[in-house]
Amino acid sequence: MTRSIRVLSLYEGFFAGGARILHSDVVAGLTREGTQEHRVLSLTASARRDASLQWARDDTRYRRLRAAGVEIDAFDRVAGDRPIAPEDFTPTELDHAATLFAEADVILSLKEQPLSLVVALERAGMLPDVPLAACLHRSDPTHSGPALSWLADAAASGAVTATISCASSTAEAYARAGVHASEARVIDNGIDTRRFRPGTRAERRRIRAGLGIPETAAVILLAARFDAMKDPGLFLRAVAAHARRTPGAHYVLCGSGMTPENPAFRALRAGSGVGADVAVHALGLREDMPELYRIADVVALTSAFGEASPLCLVEGAASGAVPVTTDVGDAARVVAGFGLVTPRDVDAIALSWEEALAQRPTLRAAALAARSRLDRRRMIAEYGGAISGLLLRDALAA
Known part of the structure; x- marks a missing residue:
């Protein structure tokens, strides 16, 4: 493939949290390298979290991605205590999502909650045949509510082709919970050591x-x-x-x-x-x-x-x-x-x-x-390799 790899990331929303920091670092870092073209679809435009309403456009991760040149689409919804269920999506939202999925070479889901959209597209017969990896960041998936079943079902059907876990405990916990994708990777977290440094x-x-x-x-x-x-x-x-x-x-x-x-x-x-x-x-x-x-x-x-x-x-x-x-x-x-x-x-x-x-x-x-x-540079490089590997494996299987 001579052009850049096109990657679509699914976010439940933009609000404070370590998983969003990590994934946004990966997306921004790989975008800046130029070998991959990243885009984000957020299922919500704001979030009611911890007694406050947080707008996506005000979130640090959102602003950092936009500054890196990442295009962000967002449904006009509010993230709450429970993730959006597959039956909640409107026909317009499904049409828009299906178009973005079809334009991507690889899809990444930030945690399992956005997979309700994948389940909805699959039920409607609108899910393109694109390799999809769920990026997992918990060690106790039983606290994921209905999202765990969406992940397990999507992995069983082949809609989710791989998992990328941030810790060995995460990979083991999801396997015990019945999630069995055809490929499972572990990529340790990394941070920006230029920002996080000792003070004078x-x-x-x-x-x-x-x-x-x-x-x-x-x-x-x-x-x-x-x-x-x-x-x-x-x-x-x-x-x-x-x-x-x-x-x-x-x-x-x-x-x-x-x-x-x-x-x-x-x-x-x-x-x-x-x-x-x-x-x-x-x-x-x-x-x-x-x-x-x-x-x-x-x-x-x-x-x-x-x-x-x-x-x-x-x-x-x-x-x-x-x-x-x-x-x-x-x-x-x-x-x-x-x-x-x-x-x-x-x-x-x-x-x-x-x-x-x-x-x-x-x-x-x-x-x-x-x-x-x-340092996060090691993490970003490993994610870049994992994304390329997903696309290559899909091409070899075809």
Whole structure:
């Protein structure tokens, strides 16, 4: 094939989340390389998430793709608590989708939720014969709701020809759940190490001063949306325990819904035992995550389920923070050598934060030494190879 490979990515919508960051990095990176021509179809134009309405056009991932020259189509819908079902699509939407599918050489689905569109097209006899890979980012697909059955059915019918998982735990979990595509790949996550880097002393002083954090105070950071999967209640209870043992520490929470304006967050904090005198900075959704990581001594993760290869751990580590995580997905493998793994127990988490602070010079040096293998350029190259491989295999089979 002498022309560029045409790739269509399906998004449920544009809203904050690690999977969207990763996939958008891949799409933008491969577009800039010029050997592939990428386009995106979003099933929604806005999203109601974590007590707020987020417009696609305002999303950082959306703007980054447009800046890279990626064309984005979006249905006039709002993403909510449940994915759009196959029977919900209108004839006009199916016609438009079928046209975009037919123009593509390869189709990628960002997670399983957009596959409702594939199921709808297949039921209507409108699905072109194009290789399609589902890009998977969970370690517990049973929390995907009806989308899991759409993926399993589409894989069984051959509509989904491959899966690309971001972690070994993801690939294994989906196989156990009955998803059996003809090809399964694992591509580890990668990050932009130019953005996520250690801060200079002057930078750290400036950023901390802007948040009212003393230069010498210990900072524990949770970068996560307000969701049961992330278990912010466990984090806050661990804050209460840690604050009793380490007076003067500051705790930063950022992510959609992590704000006092969210009544559920206020209620969770009120019941957590965190004293009024404890310095908790609930910042909500932020676009300056690299700066926040630079002031953190510890980047914490208290997730209960669903994680595969959490981005916050490697973003924090590449910025000089020590990751401390519960044992979810591939998290233990990801932080091996420069982070700590803790049981999902309040006192154990607080003690692990103390240990991380005590060992910070050694663990920080190990994390910074691992920056090259965390870089996203390796991930983008592997995705490029996987896409080319899908097209080649399809051509050989024909």
